[in-house]
Amino acid sequence: MAKQVFTRPKALKDNIFHYCPGCGHSIIHRLLAEVIDELGIRDKTVGVPPAGCAVLAYNYIDVDMGEAPHGRAIAVATGIKRTRPDLIVFTYQGDGDIAAIGTAETIHAANRGERLSAIFVNNGVYGMTGGQMAPTTLLGQTTTTSPGGRLPLRDGFPLDLSQMLAVADGSVYIERTAVTSPKNIIKTKRAIKKAFQVQMDDLGFALVEILSQCPINWKLSPVDACKWVEEEVVKSYPLGVIKDTTQAQNRMDRMKRGKRAKT
Amino acid sequence: MTKQLMRGSHAIAEAATRAGCRFYAGYPITPQNELPEYMSVRFAQLEDATFVQAESELAAINMVMGASMAGVRAMTSSSSPGISLKQEGISYMAGMELPAVIVNIMRGGPGLGNIAPSQQDYLQATKGGGHGGYRTIVLAPCSGQELVTLTIKAFDLADAYRSPVILLGDGLMGQMMEPVIFPDPIDPAALPKKDWTLDGARGRDSRLIASLHLDPTEMEQFNWKLARKYAAICERETEHESYLLDDAVVAVVAFGTAARIAKGAVNRVRKAGLKAGLFRPITLWPFPGKELRDLTRTIKSLLVFEMNFGQMVEDVKLSVGEQARVHFHGRPGGIIPTPHDIGAAITKLIHRYGL
Numbered sequence: 379m380a381k382q383v384f385t386r387p388k389a390l391k392d393n394i395f396h397y398c399p400g401c402g403h404s405i406i407h408r409l410l411a412e413v414i415d416e417l418g419i420r421d422k423t424v425g426v427p428p429a430g431c432a433v434l435a436y437n438y439i440d441v442d443m444g445e446a447p448h449g450r451a452i453a454v455a456t457g458i459k460r461t462r463p464d465l466i467v468f469t470y471q472g473d474g475d476i477a478a479i480g481t482a483e484t485i486h487a488a489n490r491g492e493r494l495s496a497i498f499v500n501n502g503v504y505g506m507t508g509g510q511m512a513p514t515t516l517l518g519q520t521t522t523t524s525p526g527g528r529l530p531l532r533d534g535f536p537l538d539l540s541q542m543l544a545v546a547d548g549s550v551y552i553e554r555t556a557v558t559s560p561k562n563i564i565k566t567k568r569a570i571k572k573a574f575q576v577q578m579d580d581l582g583f584a585l586v587e588i589l590s591q592c593p594i595n596w597k598l599s600p601v602d603a604c605k606w607v608e609e610e611v612v613k614s615y616p617l618g619v620i621k622d623t624t625q626a627q628n629r630m631d632r633m634k635r636g637k638r639a640k641t
Numbered sequence: 642m643t644k645q646l647m648r649g650s651h652a653i654a655e656a657a658t659r660a661g662c663r664f665y666a667g668y669p670i671t672p673q674n675e676l677p678e679y680m681s682v683r684f685a686q687l688e689d690a691t692f693v694q695a696e697s698e699l700a701a702i703n704m705v706m707g708a709s710m711a712g713v714r715a716m717t718s719s720s721s722p723g724i725s726l727k728q729e730g731i732s733y734m735a736g737m738e739l740p741a742v743i744v745n746i747m748r749g750g751p752g753l754g755n756i757a758p759s760q761q762d763y764l765q766a767t768k769g770g771g772h773g774g775y776r777t778i779v780l781a782p783c784s785g786q787e788l789v790t791l792t793i794k795a796f797d798l799a800d801a802y803r804s805p806v807i808l809l810g811d812g813l814m815g816q817m818m819e820p821v822i823f824p825d826p827i828d829p830a831a832l833p834k835k836d837w838t839l840d841g842a843r844g845r846d847s848r849l850i851a852s853l854h855l856d857p858t859e860m861e862q863f864n865w866k867l868a869r870k871y872a873a874i875c876e877r878e879t880e881h882e883s884y885l886l887d888d889a890v891v892a893v894v895a896f897g898t899a900a901r902i903a904k905g906a907v908n909r910v911r912k913a914g915l916k917a918g919l920f921r922p923i924t925l926w927p928f929p930g931k932e933l934r935d936l937t938r939t940i941k942s943l944l945v946f947e948m949n950f951g952q953m954v955e956d957v958k959l960s961v962g963e964q965a966r967v968h969f970h971g972r973p974g975g976i977i978p979t980p981h982d983i984g985a986a987i988t989k990l991i992h993r994y995g996l
């Protein structure tokens with residue numbers, strides 16, 4: 379009898395992705411679903427997708443979902459998590475969402491050590507609205523609103539939000555990964571799992587920044603898009619653990635909430 | 642049930658707590674700071690309540706949105722400029738049919754304006770405020786005791802209609818110390834169970850709370866659903882107070898603090914033998930238009946009095962049509978008019994038309 383080696387995760391609905399061919403969102407969705415399955419938390423997880431290409435994440439990930447206004451996912455998630463600390467709450471945010479319009483919410487949620495797992499999908503553009511420049515767009519990168527390439531004095535510099543969040547005492551785990559190769563995909567899955575685990579262990583704010591391909595707006599083939607991440611994007615956004623204080627016991631004591639809501 | 646002397650903002654906060662509110666998020670702005678301050682202390686005494694001082698009004702309203710998704714009674718409060726920032730969130734909550742109570746302790750405007758009491762956000766509150774053509778129920782208290790009863794009512798209406806509800810007060814309402822009586826607290830666990838909240842898909846299909854309807858047909862259907870809900874609210878929920886209207890020849894139409902001042906003015910001119918009364922809308926949306934129109938069978942002169950330069954007067958005119966003369970007296974910008982001021986306006990009107 380044949381041994382089954384590959385199957386659809388239970389937390390992934392049987393729907394066809396609407397994402398463009400080669401888009402990183404599809405891979406990340408699957409990883410999320412696998413992690414939710416492996417942690418056995420499908421029935422106590424709530425996802426918060428804001429506007430962005432992945433606003434329809436609820437068509438794929440089979441958990442309770444509450445849509446947020448563009449940029450406000452972490453604030454909405456804060457309201458859910460503070461009300462129901464027994465739930466596992468994650469956000470799924472693009473770079474425009476988390477690093478432009480929602481920067482304030484993100485920094486303060488990290489600083490308060492909100493028990494949330496943020497999935498930050500950095501594709502360097504505003505995918506949903508047609509490929510405009512994002513705060514994360516690389517210098518020299520052409521987008522529909524940075525003709526001739528991003529110029530620092532006109533457009534500012536690429537913003538490394540994850541580094542900024544690492545400065546906040548309430549964040550305990552921040553890692554940057556990519557989904558360009560099997561090796562990177564496995565690392566991404568491990569990082570997502572850890573971000574959920576940090577929340578389940580009640581340690582503080584966790585975020586995984588995932589460098590994600592947007593072949594359609596980058597005007598590259600899916601394969602070239604992966605190559606571009608590995609050769610160019612990582613120069614501005616190096617992969618690896620940016621912060622991990624999950625083992626620092628003293629800090630964790632400071633991070634205890636004065637009062638936990640009853641569940 | 643003992644009487645206690647209490648500041649308006651504290652009365653709202655205590656009433657909310659007793660109504661079973663267990664989530665509050667807000668951002669400091671005068672003249673409503675006493676409300677979050679009270680909340681922070683009061684909620685610290687409760688095991689199951691959450692107070693968050695948010696980084697902005699935007700964050701606060703979105704936290705309230707999340708708390709509401711999770712099923713708890715939730716509230717935020719602010720004053721005019723902060724309420725403007727909350728409009729996006731209020732629109733989303735209308736679109737997601739999420740209950741919440743939003744307190745606006747109005748101040749002078751536009752812009753940064755001042756911190757004096759005003760009624761300059763009437764149109765913003767009653768006509769939707771944010772984008773997308775939704776409505777919110779708007780309650781306008783005019784005394785300490787009414788702050789209590791209407792705060793509790795606001796939570797009940799929000800849950801009953803799955804809609805954001807605005808409690809519209811002003812700096813004077815918020816600061817004034819008055820005797821109030823509180824009902825016994827409600828146990829939030831005893832409230833009717835909500836079957837739409839996000840609490841983990843245990844033993845059921847996963848749920849979605851969203852305001853996105855990409856298909857225009859679906860979007861239209863949702864809008865018609867909202868329209869039906871709003872029609873039902875208009876049918877059932879209008880509330881007003883009539884004061885000395887039975888023999889009146891002039892009715893002052895005013896809400897909130899302005900109504901309170903107008904009542905003093907009516908009493909004053911009555912002493913001089915002039916037959917004036919007061920019609921006070923308690924729900925600003927739905928506006929008690931039918932009740933006002935009924936009044937014009939006997940009263941042909943209305944004097945709308947607002948602490949702005951003319952907002953509710955539009956609803957009054959729309960309600961009474963040609964059935965009555967509608968006059969307006971207003972003090973915009975944070976000036977608190979006196980009963981003498983409005984009394985003079987009533988007197989002038991009565992003399993002018995020989996009423």
Ligand SMILES: Cc1ncc(C[n+]2csc(CCOP(=O)(O)OP(=O)(O)O)c2C)c(N)n1
Nearest residue numbers: 429430431448472473474475503504505506
């Ligand atoms: C208040 C507001 N402003 C603008 C938009 C339009 N909008 C929708 S998604 C988006 C940005 C999407 O970019 P990103 O967050 O990077 O996600 P991606 O689509 O690239 O995955 C914008 C600007 C909106 N929905 N709401």
Ligand code: SF4
Nearest residue numbers: 397398401431505592
């Ligand atoms: S536009 Fe880019 S991010 Fe959006 S679905 Fe297409 S490839 Fe993915």
Ligand SMILES: [Mg+2]
Nearest residue numbers: 472473503505
């Ligand atoms: Mg993007």
